[in-house]
Amino acid sequence: DAGVIQSPRHEVTEMGQEVTLRCKPISGHDYLFWYRQTMMRGLELLIYFNNNVPIDDSGMPEDRFSAKMPNASFSTLKIQPSEPRDSAVYFCASRTSGTSPETQYFGPGTRLLVL
């Protein structure tokens, strides 16, 4: 099993540019979660999907952030325009329904630096 796959692993961009982060969940998993990790705030849930449908996006910081899941094997998190305060590590995680919540598997993360 390949696990949760995220790309790119590192991204450096300039303020104002559009950034797109990608995630491929574990095959068969129907829940997908996007998190952001910073030193100050720790790991925070941004949005999660169930069966490709966004269920809770209350953690999305502002309208500059958007997430989509066009099919069961792919999701994107887009930031437009990016700002220096968006610099963080972004994690994607997935799990399957019918299992306990703790069975959530995290990807390796995308390190984003906005200059």
Place this chain on the structure above:
Amino acid sequence: QKEVEQDPGPLSVPEGAIVSLNCTYSNSAFQYFMWYRQYSRKGPELLMYTYSSGNKEDGRFTAQVDKSSKYISLFIRDSQPSDSATYLCAMASQTGNQFYFGTGTSLTVIP
């Protein structure tokens, strides 16, 4: 007040020591209590979880939940250099999808 509070450390102990990591929380609706281990530049990995209250032991690791005090702990016995990592506590309510994480405690075990 944050939902979950965790001492960030850093914590540095000699090999073989007993390590105690702790978190407090404010939401009495939390039912799932988890500990994740995160190595540098990696994603978090589930280490232990407890549903509701009580203790759970797995090898050198013991997780404790005290719901009356809203306090959870992770104990590591006979700590090893390979235990050096950041430990994150996480909690969720009965519905289970909204996780609240602590900021993590950085642990270094010195050989």
